[in-house]
Amino acid sequence: MSKSERPNPLFRNLNAKVASIPMILTAMVVFVGGTLWTVLYSFTNSKLLPRLNFVGLDQYYRLWATPRWLISIENLLIYGAISLVFSLVIGFLLAALLDQKIRFEDTFRTIFLYPFALSFIVTGLVWQWLLNPDFGIQHVVRDLGWTSFSFDPLYNSSIVIYGISIAALWQGTGLIMCLMLAGLRGIDEDIWKAARVDGIPMWKTYLFIVIPMMRPVFITTLVIIASGIVKVYDLVVAQTSGGPGIASEVPAKYVYDYMFFAQNLGQGFAASTMMLLSVAIVIVPWAYLEFGRRK
């Protein structure tokens, strides 16, 4: 550094600033800039190309009057409720079972977690095959003599979203189990001893002592699950492509299709802004609780 005069503060610590250029560009140009751009253009009537021709909230009115979007939202809510409840319950139960000082714990954990290494496309295609009514589970059970058995969630528009949820749970519960297991391992052994001395049954200890103590783990897990729900896209594309008809459409697919196929950018932007809004509703209170309290 130059000794003569005070160096320009902009050039102090220059290497660190240069090293941070990609982060600054990503944060400001892509994340902030991109988001503002999309929100801004959601108020225009852009079709094939983005144009600044403002039409107010028109795109949003149209969005909420489109049956496909309403079905997408309904599906997302059902899928979200199922993912949230079942992955928490199954993940916690598996973790509790693995925490009983069992043998082959590593083997079981490896088995429960391996689907998480697979992509949603692979997961979706496998379950599409298993749930295939002509060859899959339905066919096998019928061959066993139960000829009226019917289990074809992917071809029945009223339950197709449940069929997708089965695949999602198979893929994702291993991760929740791992997070929960880490939480359970963080519980002091003395708590268990004290509960046993007091003669509290095990399930009560879990329900009233251990789970309340794992609050932070549950909150983190909840945020992880919630942010995964909104993103659901590949799984639906692989399993049903949104069908039968439009019965298994989801918002992320709506956005993609309107931007890149229907050449109706304005609708795509409005729909993605709605997705952003729904994420903000979940994230902002959490961030407030998590980081606001620390101050």
Next chain:
Amino acid sequence: MNMANTTAQTSTAAGARQDIIDPCGPKPRRMISRRNIFLYGTLFVMAAYYLLPLYVMVVTSLKGMPEIRLGNIFSPPLEITFEPWVKAWSTACTGLNCDGLSRGFWNSVRITVPSVLLSIAIASVNGYALANWRFKGADTFFIILIVGAFIPYQVMIYPIVIILREIGLYGSLSGLVIVHSIFGMPILTLLFRNYFSSMPEELFRAARVDGAGFWGIFLRIMLPMSLPIFVVAIILQVTGIWNDFLFGVVYTRPDTYPMTVQLNNIVNSVQGVKEYNVNMAATILTGLVPLIVYFISGKLFVRGIAAGAVKG
């Protein structure tokens, strides 16, 4: 006779030992108790449920089509054939291309390798700058970056299309590499920043006193000490980028599609007779790379996803 003798001897020896040693240690648990039957029973049923799809995939891919049409998806193949695998790899059709998944595989390799290297290089240096060379405003950008990780990708897809088109990389593999580096940045930077922050401060100070600069400290001190976190980052990125579908389908053209996109096109194509065995072979082939990474890396994978799970 000899045998009987030895057994008698051992049994008396055991008896003698029991006489001498008093019982000590915890009461031994009976292996077969109601609790254990319930515990292991549940675990085995669950394990079977998780393994079933993998089993069905493998079994289906080894059968011929006539056997699939007649039989049961759970039954093992009567005649093992590797033809579906060969077909999935080298001749399965997507649209007009009939050169199989191999094209997608090599595309994915050409996407994954540079993306992993670039994103980790950027994020590690950046995390190091944030941990040890903080400058005014650095934390603000970092918080924006982390919050940005929660924004749905759909919000940023189109602006990125425009940016890539402006710099002439839209539709090319390099464009996709940049996109992966951008979206991998929040979690990787967080990972590296936390790791470098947990290193003893004295180490950094001592190196400073000895005259080492920004890059010197990073390359000679930080890098050699942080190999585990680099492995975690590599696992995280390889599986994440290999499994990506959305960015692949948005930012590449049919001849540069990554494996996941090509797989979906092969399996879900509407024209032609469905060949379920080829489809399943192709599905396994696509899942093979992350599965191998998973089984080799073991505990590190758990660490990686526990960190990566925070990814928005």
